[in-house]
Each structure stands twice: as structure tokens, then as C-alpha cells.
Amino acid sequence: MNKRILVTGGTGYIGSHTVVELMQQGYEVVIVDNLSNSNITVLDGIQAIVGRRPEFVNADCCDYVAMDNVFRSYPDIKGVIHFAAAKAVGESVEKPLHYYRNNMHSLTTVLELMQEHEVHHIVFSSSCTVYGQPDPEHLPVDETAPRKKALSPYGNTKQINEDIIMDQAHACASLRATILRYFNPIGAHPSALIGELPNGVPNNLLPFVTQTAAGLRDELRVFGDDYNTPDGSCIRDYIYVVDLAKAHVCAIERMLSGKTQEQVEIFNLGTGRGLSVLEIVRTFEEVTGQKLKYRIVGRREGDIEQVWADPTRANTVLGWRADTPIRDVLLSAWNWEKHLRNIK
């Protein structure tokens, strides 16, 4: 019997890297994606890396009938990794209803169909955004740190979705769920055949850095150097997307082999090391040999000063560690940008 995993949002940034890792570990994959924020050519990249093409269904996870068909067509689905969601913080402030409808409805549809088709395992993509700015005694952040009121509709959908999973697990004894709270995923597959494909002007730091180095943007604006941090710029826990993808395989394995101890397990996925914006800029320049034009500007509204993970639980329980050196990670991001722009 196949070990098949349904990956929603599997042509997206983290989704595509996870599909590669799953397939390389012998899983069969069916991707469901409506391509609203990804490109069908990602499947070619996955195929070139793995040597096999994943099954793909172009559908919206909110579409009950289409999703029901997916579960019917692939009766060997053993688990679901649910990435499909809208994820731009600023856009969520402008279009809150889109975020609530899309992000809530896709999860509830998937959970309903899992129950109906007796699929018992789900991994859910959550975010460290649920912690807001942790109090100093909670830095680094472990899973016991309190969730803070969300600062955006996007963040709120992550919190509510976590709660929906908790409630469904309470009601449905056979359900097992793993909630993964990502810190800041960056980088691209070492093959440079898949990576992040930002829509329009990137909001996140790394795509802006690589696009600036490639000459697509005039300069990087560093949002604030007057924070209460050693160099004044904000601190984050940047995690290599391939390391992050591997954590999903560990989470699925753990559930499928019946090793979970609680119905819903939560893990913070980070490196355990905080890096400042200026450290990222300097290290990027060093490893790529590219001079990066940047300027310090005012703080970005809603930014958190500093947050980084205590990944001990994931390290010990999942047996997983994000240990790719930051220099390799930044180089992978640059190689991907060069691949996209045909830079030699």
C-alpha cells in the first residue's frame, strides 16, 4: 500500500520543498493548489530534482466538491500537510474578509473531508507570529510561551486555525494533528531548481535582498536601527527552507508510526539563533561577493523587535534539527535568484 500524502499548497514556497523531501523519503504525493500564489512550472523543478512527478490537482481547498473528489480519487491518502493559505500581512489588513474566508474555509473543508474519508493525520503550517513580541523571560520562545493578541488578520487566522484543530481533535478521538510554528523560512533548494517566487515587490527580507543584489530593486531599506538590540536592527530566527521541509517529514513519520503522545502536538521550528537584519546584510555580502546597496529608514509599522526560537522540543521529540549554516543558506538564496534572472 502506498504511503500517500495530500499536500495542499504544494506548489508554494515551503510546500514545494516539502514535496521534494517527502518524495525523496519514498512517499507518494498528491498536491492540491489553485496556483493563486504559485506557478505550475514548480512541478518541473520538483520532477527534475526527484526524478518523479507528483500528482497534481488544480483546485481550491475551499471547494468541498473538488476536494471530495481528490479524497475519492486517492483512497490511499494517509495524511495531509495543509499549507494552502494566504500569507501577506499587509494584504490581510486591507482584505480581512478574504483572509478569514480563505484561510478558515480551506482548513474546515479539509478537516471535514478527512473525517468523512477516515484520514487521521494532519500537519498544519502555523507561524511564530502567534507569539507576537514575547516578554523577555520568554526569549528564546518555547511552545509554552503565551500566544498574544494577533496584530493582523493574517496572524489571527493562524491562531483561529490552531484553535479549530484543537476543537476538532477534542470532538474526533481518532484525529492526530501536528502544529508547526515556523520562524522565518529563507533560502532555496541547493539545486536552484525550486525556491521562493514572490508576487510583485517582496515584503520579506531575503527576497528583497536577493532582488536588490540582482539589480531589480534600487536599494534595500533596513527598517530601523534604533531597536533595543546589539546593532539596533531587528532580530529574527532565519531557518533554511530545506531544514523546515524535513521537519514535516519527521512530523508525518511520527504520526503515521503511532509515536505521538498527545492528540495535538505543537513544535517551534527555528534554529535557536537570532540574527539581526544588518548581520544578514553583512553575511550576504561576504558569501556572495555582492555589494548590497542599503539605507537605514524608519521602523516598519507592526514589526516585532526580536524573536527567536527555543527549538529544544522539536530537536528532542521530533529528532530534527535546523543546522544548515547561514552562509550556505544565503548562498542558496542567491543561486536561486541568479537562476531566475539568468545571471552567471
Ligand code: UD1
Ligand atoms: C513577516 C510577518 C509575519 C509572517 C512572516 C512570514 C510582518 C510584520 N510580519 O515576518 O507575520 O509570519 O513575515 O514570512 O509583516 N526588513 C527590512 N527591510 C525589508 C524587509 C524586511 O529591514 O525590506 C526587516 C524587517 O523589519 C524584519 C526582518 O527584516 O526585522 C524580517 O522581515 P520579514 O522577512 O518581513 O519577516 P517578519 O517581519 O519576521
